[in-house]
Amino acid sequence: MADAYVALEGDRVIEARARAPGTTRGEVVFTTAYTGYEESLTDPSYEEQILTFSYPLIGNYGVREERFEDDRVHPRGVVARELTDDVAEWLESEGVPAVDHLDTRDIVTEIRDEGAMKCGIAAGPDATKQDALDELHDCKHMSDHVDIGAQVSVDSVETYNEDGDGATVALVDCGAKGSIMDSLVERDAVVHVFPYDASEGDVAAVDPDLLFISNGPGDPENFGQAGELVETYVGDVPLAGICLGQQVVANALGGETEKMEFGHRGVNQPVRDLRTNKVVMTTQNHGYTVADPGDDLDVTQVNVNDDTPEGLENDDLGIITRQYHPEANPGPHDSLGFFDDVLAMAEE
Ligand SMILES: NC(=O)CC[C@H](N)C(=O)O
Known part of the structure; x- marks a missing residue:
């Protein structure tokens, strides 16, 4: 049973599995990189974004600080087909909501057709579709993050x-x-x-x-x-x-x-x-x-x-x-x- 929801512009909600709990929002984007998840997740350029990995398995060679680009995780949320426990635990300890067990090809296709878009996520035992939609509706356009x-x-x-x-x-x-x-x-x-x-x-x-x-x-x-x-x-x-x-x-x-x-x-x-x-x-x-x-x-x-x-x-x-x-x-x-x-x- 789903315990996480990803809401995309147009109010479409996709069910998923919670890997790091919480509610979050940001511009959802995708990377096709098949390695370098630690570097991407600590890249300050991803601030205020939700990062979707199109490569289906993220975390297969662990989490090592030597590979970090900064001292914290920057994306507001993380989406993948399958996140290993190492990565899920790291994201949870950083307070960054993460979800998996969803069809990321679907999200990537939607972004390719419609462009990078606003997104809301709710993950964890008490999460509801409405929580994800509320996050989506509070999401700002990237250019409006003036500070x-x-x-x-x-x-x-x-x-x-x-x-x-x-x-x-x-x-x-x-x-x-x-x-x-x-x-x-x-x-x-x-x-x-x-x-x-x-x-x-x-x-x-x-x-x-x-x-x-x-x-x-x-x-x-x-x-x-x-x-x-x-x-x-x-x-x-x-x-x-x-x-x-x-x-x-x-x-x-x-x-x-x-x-x-x-x-x-x-x-x-x-x-x-x-x-x-x-x-x-x-x-x-x-x-x-x-x-x-x-x-x-x-x-x-x-x-x-x-x-x-x-x-x-x-x-x-x-x-x-x-x-x-x-x-x-x-x-x-x-x-x-x-x-x-x-x-x-x-x-x-
Ligand atoms: N990596 C970056 O410096 C990103 C530059 C800029 N924020 C962009 O999205 O185009």
């Missing part, structure tokens, strides 16, 4: 590898994955991580060689302060961005972003570099995209499936951004060279 940066960013500046010999990086934390900092530190950069709403004065104090805008959740238009930093520093120091970072840079430099139907989430998204014609496999997690890069940025890489911009560059101004996740946790390591490229630009 989402405050939910995921550091509160004050944190410095990594203070004595490093490499470039000084000012990384604006819009919800950064830990492996972005790791990738920079491995290359001996000194990394100052700033709150998402840092001012020009804060950043100027470290005299950066590179301004780096991180990934993050929600609508890039809700990260206006990071955009102001981009406007201030463009032309003076090189700029880099990953995922939300690419979107913020584009918006700040006269471009435009828009919401996609259901986005790209997975570990095998093919990206073609227009200059070399080489295709790499990438890890992705985004629901917005750059619709217009503006006059200062060239689209240098595109998604092979739908031609959306995956890389923006300006050689003269020193700008390299990526829509995908070159830090590759989880994922193919094809694009780790991004970090060498941006640090080379910073050291020039």
Whole structure:
């Protein structure tokens, strides 16, 4: 008998099994990744979303903190065909409702047809369909989470590898994955991580060689302060961005972003570099995209499936951004060279 309910836009309710109890709501999205569930579940980009795994078994190699991208679980809820006890116990201990024993193909098909949508979940012995519907009706659109940066960013500046010999990086934390900092530190950069709403004065104090805008959740238009930093520093120091970072840079430099139907989430998204014609496999997690890069940025890489911009560059101004996740946790390591490229630009 069902003890969990998933309510989708249009008031359709799907029965399921409770694996971590509670009620929750968020924008329901799906990832096709077949590995990397610990990294995905701790990726701050999933804040305010309900993550559905299309791969049917999640948790088959345990739960290890070494693989976490942050110190907590970020999706508001988790849906899978089958969750192992390890993952279910972890989610329960984190207070994140989770359900399984439902047809996730059905949810994925619905999202593909109708687009990412609002969702409510009620799970546990006392859960009712109405509880799930009540959650659904209270759910906000992603773009209406205007303070989402405050939910995921550091509160004050944190410095990594203070004595490093490499470039000084000012990384604006819009919800950064830990492996972005790791990738920079491995290359001996000194990394100052700033709150998402840092001012020009804060950043100027470290005299950066590179301004780096991180990934993050929600609508890039809700990260206006990071955009102001981009406007201030463009032309003076090189700029880099990953995922939300690419979107913020584009918006700040006269471009435009828009919401996609259901986005790209997975570990095998093919990206073609227009200059070399080489295709790499990438890890992705985004629901917005750059619709217009503006006059200062060239689209240098595109998604092979739908031609959306995956890389923006300006050689003269020193700008390299990526829509995908070159830090590759989880994922193919094809694009780790991004970090060498941006640090080379910073050291020039
Ligand atoms: N991973 C990210 O940085 C995601 C960026 C943005 N929140 C989007 O959904 O498009």
